[in-house]
Amino acid sequence: MSLSIYNTLTRQKEEFQPLDPPRVKMYVCGITPYDETHLGHARAYLTFDIIRRYLEESGYEVKYVQNITDIDDKIIQKSQKTGMKWSEIADQYSKAYFEVMDKLRVKPADKYPKATEHIEEMVKWIGGLIERGYAYVVNGDVYYEVDKFKEYGKLSERKKKDMLAGARVAVDERKKNPLDFALWKKAKEGEPAWESPWGPGRPGWHIECSVMSSKYLGEQFDIHGGGLDLIFPHHENEIAQSEAETGKTPWVKYWIHNGFVTVNKQKMSKSLGNFFTLREIFEKFDPMVVRFFLLSTHYRSPINYSDKEIQSANEAFGRICKFIRDIDFLLEKSTEKAPTIELEDLEEELLEYKDKFKVAMDDDFNTAGAIAAIFEMIHFCNKALEEGEVEKECLEVMKKSVLDLAKSLGLEIVSATMLVRPEAAEVVTVEKFALLGEKIEKMIAEREEARQNKDFKKADQIRSRLKEMGVAIEDTPYGTRWVRH
Numbered sequence: 304m305s306l307s308i309y310n311t312l313t314r315q316k317e318e319f320q321p322l323d324p325p326r327v328k329m330y331v332c333g334i335t336p337y338d339e340t341h342l343g344h345a346r347a348y349l350t351f352d353i354i355r356r357y358l359e360e361s362g363y364e365v366k367y368v369q370n371i372t373d374i375d376d377k378i379i380q381k382s383q384k385t386g387m388k389w390s391e392i393a394d395q396y397s398k399a400y401f402e403v404m405d406k407l408r409v410k411p412a413d414k415y416p417k418a419t420e421h422i423e424e425m426v427k428w429i430g431g432l433i434e435r436g437y438a439y440v441v442n443g444d445v446y447y448e449v450d451k452f453k454e455y456g457k458l459s460e461r462k463k464k465d466m467l468a469g470a471r472v473a474v475d476e477r478k479k480n481p482l483d484f485a486l487w488k489k490a491k492e493g494e495p496a497w498e499s500p501w502g503p504g505r506p507g508w509h510i511e512c513s514v515m516s517s518k519y520l521g522e523q524f525d526i527h528g529g530g531l532d533l534i535f536p537h538h539e540n541e542i543a544q545s546e547a548e549t550g551k552t553p554w555v556k557y558w559i560h561n562g563f564v565t566v567n568k569q570k571m572s573k574s575l576g577n578f579f580t581l582r583e584i585f586e587k588f589d590p591m592v593v594r595f596f597l598l599s600t601h602y603r604s605p606i607n608y609s610d611k612e613i614q615s616a617n618e619a620f621g622r623i624c625k626f627i628r629d630i631d632f633l634l635e636k637s638t639e640k641a642p643t644i645e646l647e648d649l650e651e652e653l654l655e656y657k658d659k660f661k662v663a664m665d666d667d668f669n670t671a672g673a674i675a676a677i678f679e680m681i682h683f684c685n686k687a688l689e690e691g692e693v694e695k696e697c698l699e700v701m702k703k704s705v706l707d708l709a710k711s712l713g714l715e716i717v718s719a720t721m722l723v724r725p726e727a728a729e730v731v732t733v734e735k736f737a738l739l740g741e742k743i744e745k746m747i748a749e750r751e752e753a754r755q756n757k758d759f760k761k762a763d764q765i766r767s768r769l770k771e772m773g774v775a776i777e778d779t780p781y782g783t784r785w786v787r788h
Contacts, residue, residue, distance in 0.1 A: 340399060340400045370418065421518065444489045449482045484509060488505055562602065
């Protein structure tokens with residue numbers, strides 16, 4: 304089965320055929336850094352992280368560009384409200400973004416171009432659109448004339464009359480059409496501005512992405528991504544100005560858009576008071592749990608965030624971690640008894656689940672199906688373990704097979720059911736787990752020594768202390784193992 308991708312432009316799944324294989328050029332609309340990074344950002348950038356990872360694993364050479372809109376109305380408003388320089392605000396929240404993305408194990412883009420570093424190229428583009436008759440100047444502002452682009456609406460499948468009826472555009476009598484959008488904004492008093500042939504000002508939002516993507520990826524490229532909310536007007540406007548400027552059609556071959564995040568079934572927004580930053584979520588849950596939670600739903604579907612649902616993800620992810628710990632435990636205690644399964648047979652059985660994983664990912668990056676394949680593999684392995692002794696080499700293959708699939712999804716697995724109990728005072732992160740594990744192992748060794756010395760009171764006290772820490776222990780013929788629950 305070949306890789307198929309749902310293309311927003313055609314509203315159907317298509318076999319993926321890059322313009323210049325094995326090279327794949329990919330552009331994703333980046334952040335406007337005026338506030339803390341939230342769960343909606345994580346959904347978007349994790350989606351394209353997975354797409355990039357899988358393309359690379361499939362043998363493609365991916366060049367991934369993600370812009371930073373470091374000048375915008377929201378940044379200016381924040382500057383006016385706080386008294387901070389607009390550039391300091393952009394730097395502060397860009398840094399915060401990179402910090403949380405790193406915790407989520409999102410691979411850095413090959414290039415993060417900033418809007419303010421490409422003003423000269425934007426001015427040149429706008430001048431070209433004016434010369435070609437696609438744009439006009441009004442008192443220092445420059446607008447794109449949508450009526451000149453006959454295919455306007457082809458991405459969003461909206462008709463112009465419907466766009467006008469629902470347009471959230473302030474009526475401006477200077478425009479030829481209310482849908483005409485700003486390419487250049489005349490400077491207002493006290494706002495940052497750059498020089499241009501039409502007077503001081505700054506570029507419009509849409510022109511920024513067209514210019515930066517084309518500069519680093521060329522006049523045509525393979526994939527353009529972003530959230531569903533960017534289809535109109537942002538991506539629609541990008542197509543209009545880019546195809547008018549370059550004369551290339553289609554400007555982008557595949558358009559990919561991720562679904563929204565809701566909170567308790569309502570769209571996440573600051574006005575509803577249900578807005579969660581990643582920093583806030585990471586105070587309760589390990590970043591790997593958040594990553595697992597987001598991957599548990601197909602990227603095009605809406606995903607609902609609630610304490611109950613992310614706690615379920617925490618428990619599910621913990622089952623993968625527990626499986627790895629159980630294998631590690633058996634590797635430490637392995638004996639020389641006759642195995643119940645041969646290595647060659649095991650590898651053949653595991654291939655079925657690896658194939659299921661690949662089929663899911665080839666079907667428009669279906670991470671939910673891929674995770675299901677991982678759990679099927681774990682179920683098979685556990686069943687084999689329950690049936691009797693498994694030789695060390697087979698245990699190692701089981702462990703590697705699960706870890707390899709998890710790694711494909713960017714999931715870092717630790718060998719324990721770690722992380723969070725609902726009543727826990729703090730998150731036990733991946734980083735903290737190693738130290739905690741050493742402490743628990745030491746306590747278990749002390750308990751074992753007490754049992755051997757027939758000091759059962761001390762052994763029971765240690766078990767109680769472990770229970771208070773959220774650690775359950777199980778005495779087996781191979782020794783004592785533990786889980787955090």
